[in-house]
Amino acid sequence: xxxxxxxxxxxxxxxxxxxxxxxxxxxxxxxxxxxxxxxxxxxxxxxxxxxxxxxxxxxxxxxxxxxxxxxxxxxxxxxxxxxxxxxxxxxxxxxxxxxxxxxxxxxxxxxxxxxxxxxxxxxxxxxxxxxxxxxxxxxxxxxxxxxxxxxxxxxxxxxxxxxxxxxxxxxxxxxxxxxxxxxxxxxxxxxxxxxxxxxxxxxxxxxxxxxxxxxxxxxxxxxxxxxxxxxxxxxxxxxxxxxxxxxxxxxxxxxxxxxxxxxxxxxxxxxxxxxxxxxxxxxxxxxxxxxxxxxxxxxxxxxxxxxxxxxxxxxxxxxxxxxxxxxxxxxxxxxxxxxxxxxxxxxxxxxxxxxxxxxxxxxxxxxxxxxxxxxxxxxxxxxxxxxxxxxxxxxxxxxxxxxxxxxxxxxxxxxxxxxxxxxxxxxxxxxxxxxxxxxxxxxxxxxxxxxxxxxxxxxxxxxxxxxxxxxxxxxxxxx
Numbered sequence: 001x002x003x004x005x006x007x008x009x010x011x012x013x014x015x016x017x018x019x020x021x022x023x024x025x026x027x028x029x030x031x032x033x034x035x036x037x038x039x040x041x042x043x044x045x046x047x048x049x050x051x052x053x054x055x056x057x058x059x060x061x062x063x064x065x066x067x068x069x070x071x072x073x074x075x076x077x078x079x080x081x082x083x084x085x086x087x088x089x090x091x092x093x094x095x096x097x098x099x100x101x102x103x104x105x106x107x108x109x110x111x112x113x114x115x116x117x118x119x120x121x122x123x124x125x126x127x128x129x130x131x132x133x134x135x136x137x138x139x140x141x142x143x144x145x146x147x148x149x150x151x152x153x154x155x156x157x158x159x160x161x162x163x164x165x166x167x168x169x170x171x172x173x174x175x176x177x178x179x180x181x182x183x184x185x186x187x188x189x190x191x192x193x194x195x196x197x198x199x200x201x202x203x204x205x206x207x208x209x210x211x212x213x214x215x216x217x218x219x220x221x222x223x224x225x226x227x228x229x230x231x232x233x234x235x236x237x238x239x240x241x242x243x244x245x246x247x248x249x250x251x252x253x254x255x256x257x258x259x260x261x262x263x264x265x266x267x268x269x270x271x272x273x274x275x276x277x278x279x280x281x282x283x284x285x286x287x288x289x290x291x292x293x294x295x296x297x298x299x300x301x302x303x304x305x306x307x308x309x310x311x312x313x314x315x316x317x318x319x320x321x322x323x324x325x326x327x328x329x330x331x332x333x334x335x336x337x338x339x340x341x342x343x344x345x346x347x348x349x350x351x352x353x354x355x356x357x358x359x360x361x362x363x364x365x366x367x368x369x370x371x372x373x374x375x376x377x378x379x380x381x382x383x384x385x386x387x388x389x390x391x392x393x394x395x396x397x398x399x400x401x402x403x404x405x406x407x408x409x410x411x412x413x414x415x416x417x418x419x420x421x422x423x424x425x426x427x428x429x430x431x432x433x434x435x436x437x438x439x440x441x442x443x444x445x446x447x448x449x450x451x452x453x454x455x456x457x458x459x460x461x462x463x464x465x466x467x468x469x470x471x472x473x474x475x476x477x478x479x
Contacts, residue, residue: 011035013196013254013320014106015290016164016171019335020189023284027171029164030330031103032294032352033080033092034322040083040384041092041327042374043347043360043367046136048076048097057133061088064158065123068151074136078345078362080327083374083384088128091135093329095343095362098139099167101331104130106162108199109242110177117225118178121156130163141165141172145184145213148174153215156180162195168333168342174213175201177240181221184213191278192285194258194293196251196320199241200277204234243273253303253317261293270303270317287332287346288413294328295352296320306398321353327384328352339363340435341427344420349384354391354405356412358450359420361439368447383451390454393461397468401461408457412450419446 011034019027033041055070075098079091093103105127125133130148138144144165156179163174173193174184185201187193188211193200205212206219215221222228228239253270260268262281297319302309305319321328330346340363348355360367373382380386394401423442430438 011197011318011322011324012106013194013258013294014103014162014164014173015192015194015258015293016166016173016187017192017285017290018171018187018189019169021192021281021285023286025335026287027101027166027168027333028285028287028290028330029101029103029166029171030290030294030328030346031093031106031164032321032328033326034324035326037323038388039326040374040376040382041080041349042083042382042384043078043080043345043371045078045362045364045366046074046076047365049074057129059088059126059129060085061126061128063122064088064126064128066125066129066155067123068125068133068155070133071137077135078360078367079131079135080329080347081374083376088126089132090128091131092327093331093345094131094135095331095333095345096135096138097339097363099333099339099342100135100138100141100144101164101166101333101343102131102135102138102144103164103329103331104134104161106164106195107197108160108162108175109197110160110199110240111242113227114178114225114240117227118180118221120158121179122158124156124158124179125151126158127161130161141167141170142186142213145172145174149182149184149213149215152176152182153180160199162200166331166333168335172213173201175199175236175240177236181215181218181240183215183218183234183236185277186211188278191280192262193277193279194255195277196254196258198247198251199237200255201236202238202277204236206233237277247273249316250318253298254320257296257298257301257320258293261296262289287330288417290330291328291346291348291352291357294320294330295348295355297322297353306402321351323351325351328355328357330357337424338431338435340439341424349387351388351391354394355387356409356416356450356454358446359416360443360446361423363436364440364443365436366440368444370447370451383447386451386454386458390458390461393458393465397465400468401464404457404460404464408453412453415449416446419449 014031017028059066077096078094165172171187256270298304302313328348343362345360346357348357370383
């Protein structure tokens with residue numbers, strides 16, 4: 001996630017899981033969207049639209065006035081835009097009516113050698129527009145890569161990003177480099193990848209078009225500008241990326257921890273620049289484990305900022321779940337189901353470690369009212385602020401109150417997981433508008449359960465916190 005104009009450091013963490021690496025055959029892509037500690041998000045569903053003439057997209061970000069022509073048919077899709085469009089839409093993540101998921105972006109960095117040869121384009125495309133101009137117009141993950149790649153080659157980009165795409169069969173990770181170049185790799189069906197704010201794709205096999213896509217003249221660009229010899233092919237991470245102290249402390253430890261979670265049989269170190277992009281898990285990966293990684297902060301290591309390490313260790317590495325997370329999502333596409341029923345957009349508003357992943361069937365027609373309210377300041381009717389409120393209350397007395405939050409998180413995870421199982425059974429015979437209506441009601445039921453429980457928890461936390469004031473004084477009863 002690019003941090004707009006407020007913070008010079010970008011901070012997202014991403015995970016991608018192939019269908020044979022998951023326990024139920026789902027493909028999964030997920031990401032923490034990190035920007036500011038108080039920067040509200042909402043969730044909406046754009047309806048299918050067919051226009052008489054091609055539409056024009058024009059960015060509302062005055063710093064980067066990107067514009068392009070859009071097709072006449074716009075598919076229905078879910079999205080999580082900002083509370084304000086002043087700096088751009090930042091729709092970030094969603095699933096469209098064709099069963100394609102997209103998450104954009106994982107901010108990364110390009111080295112100065114490459115940027116000198118092909119500088120950024122000020123009015124090119126950036127993160128804020130990528131979902132909006134791509135997701136409603138694609139019918140597969142591969143097509144998503146190709147469409148966005150064409151846009152980047154034609155219009156350029158003003159930043160370096162990683163973009164996640166999936167459909168029920170394939171998972172792709174795409175990375176941009178310099179002003180006009182990009183590559184993409186299909187995640188093997190039996191593998192996963194975690195990415196943390198640095199270019200991650202390694203060797204590109206130019207002869208394997210089933211698993212690699214790239215800008216049409218990237219080889220000539222590398223050779224003409226003497227960026228690499230190409231004698232041994234192209235390692236995109238090495239040629240286009242960075243390997244500096246910020247990577248060592250800010251980025252690579254998050255990749256290390258992710259691979260430690262899913263592949264503990266492989267011993268690696270947090271500051272290694274040799275962590276592989278593609279990794280195989282020791283066991284099949286479940287949806288709650290993907291969510292658990294995105295909500296993690298080095299638990300079980302000395303580097304947990306709320307753990308038992310030394311003061312230095314606890315602040316040595318930037319954790320995965322961080323106070324500046326706006327929302328965290330996992331886009332799950334389940335096999336052997338109608339496309340309307342297959343996609344679940346799991347969404348945790350605010351800090352994932354202190355929130356709950358609520359499941360939304362992407363086949364619904366609209367989102368609950370609380371998820372359509374996003375404001376600059378606290379609003380008790382907004383789902384974003386309801387979850388943030390609980391986190392703030394816990395933070396004030398973390399070690400005294402965190403256990404209560406964990407209990408509620410576990411209870412809600414069980415209830416919401418059961419809700420999906422029951423709903424799948426109840427709607428199995430439905431189709432068309434009847435199915436969409438049933439899924440819309442199911443989403444409302446899940447939201448009611450989650451928000452009512454979190455509001456009740458907030459009431460308990462406030463009540464208990466009243467006796468934790470620093471102004472407390474124990475009176476001697478003998479006085």
